[in-house]
Amino acid sequence: MPNRDDTITFEGARRPDRQYIVSTSGIDIAVYEWGAPNADPLLLAHGGSDFAGTFDVFAPLLAAGGWRVIAWDQRGHGDSGRSDLYGWSADLRDLKAVFDHVGHDPVVAVGHSKGGELLCDFTEAHPARIKKFVNLDGLPSRRPAPDIQDHERTQLRREDITTWLDYRRGLHDYNRRPGTLQEIVERRKKMNPRLSDEWLTYIATIGARKDPEGWRWKVDPAIRFGGFGPSRPYWGLYRMAGFSMPFLGVLGMVPEQMGWGTKPEEVMPWLPRHGRLEVLEETGHFVHIERPHRVAELVLEFLAQ
C-alpha cells in the first residue's frame, strides 16, 4: 500500500494475501483476496464512501472458515481509479467485471449497505450466478412521512437538488481537506461513532493517503453522500422477495448517519422463501466493522447449512 504506515496495526486485522487490477471501461478496479486461491469464492461488496480495507478483520475470519474471499474498491473509492462520472449502472458494470474475472460458476455474495443493494440488482439480473446471498444492513425500507405536507416535501427536495448542483459546479477546484492522521480519524468517526480510535486509525492508514500537505481520504470528492434521483432505495426489498437462493439479512439496530434505520418488521414481509433475518441490537450500521467476529460467525454458520 503506497504511503501506508505499516507500524500501525490492529488486533486481528490482516492485509489481503493477493492484490491485482481488473480493468473495465478504462477504469482500474483494485481487487483484493484473502484465503486459499483454490477455495470456493465468496465475493464481498463494500458500501458507499467505504473501501475494501474495512474488511481487514472480517475477511480473514471468513478466509479462516475455508473461503477464498474477494473484495474490490468501487470506482473512485480506495485504490481504484477515479472516473469522470459515477452512477448506479456503472457500479453494476464494474461489479459484473469483477464477478466475470472470478468465473461464471455460482458464488457466494456478501454485501454491506450500498454493496448489498448493488448485489440485489445483480442477483435479480443473474440469479443463476449466486449460490447464497448475505445482505449486511443494506435493506432500506419504504418510509412514508405522513406528517409532511405535499408542498413542504417538494420544498425539501428543492434544497437537496440545489445543494447538489452547487456542489457539482464548484467541484473542479475542490480537493479533500488534508489533516493529521488524528484529524481524519475524527472525520470518519462521524460515520462510525461506535468504533475505537485504534481501529479507526488502522482503517485510516488504508483509506487515506499521505502527501506533503498531510493525510487525505482517497475517496473521490466527486462522490457525495446524499443527492436525489428517480430510483427508490426500497426497490431492493421488492427484488429480494423473489430470490430463490438461501438468503441471510443482518440488521444493525442503532441509528447512525450512514444507516437506513430499517426495522425488522419492515423487512420480514419481503423476506424470500429461503430467507432469514438476524437482528443485532446494540450495533450500528457498519455491522461487520463494529462486530466482525459475531457477523463472521453468523455468515459462516449460514454458509455451512
Place this chain on the structure above:
Amino acid sequence: MNTITYLRHLRIQLALHQLRSGSGRNLLILHGLGDSAARLAPPSADVWPGPVFALDFTGHGASSVPRGGGYTCEILLADADIALHHLGEATLLGHGLGGYIALMLAGARPDRVLGTVIADGPGITGGSSGPTSARITPLIENPDRRTPDPIALMELTSDIRPPDYANAFARLALQNSMIEDPITVCVRWQIPWLDAVISEPGVLNGIGLDDALKRYA
C-alpha cells in the same frame, strides 16, 4: 455564427455554442439524446429575438466523452445548470431528453429560468415510468472517444422517469418561478411523465413551438 465557449463540469469540458446574437433574453437550447448543439442551428428558434445558445451535453457534440459511462439525467441536469450559471438567466427550449432536463432545471433554478418549452425530440419517453427488471448494461468500447458516446445512448435510454418525480419538478417551477406560466409543453406524444407535468394546473399545453417561444421572448 457559431462560437463555442468551453465550461468545466468536473473532468468534462462542456461546449456551449452561441448560435445567434440578438437583443433581449437569452435562449438556451438543450438537444435530444444522441443529437448535438451544432445540428440545432437556426431555424430551430427563428422567432427568438434575443441571443440563442445551445449546449452539448456530456458525451455529445463538441463536449468531451467520459471514461466508462455513468450517465444519468441528473448529471445532464448539472451540465445544463453550469451553462445556465454562465449565462446568468435564460429561457429554455428542450428537445426530447433535453426537454426532460429543461423541466428539471426549471424546478431547480426557478429564479434563473425564464420560461421552459418542452418539445418533441429523441429520448422524450425515457426508459420506463417505474422499476424494471434489474439489468446490467453491457460495456461498449469507445476508444476514440467519439460523440455521441454509445454508452450515453445505452444508459440514457434505460433511465427511469416516475411521473411523481417529474411532477415534483413542475411544481417547484410553478411555485417559485418569477414569471407567469413558466412551463409550456409542445410535445405531441402522450407519455406518463409528461402527462403528470401537464396535469399540474398552470402548465400550458397544446401550443405550437413558435407561439410558445414568442410568449417568453
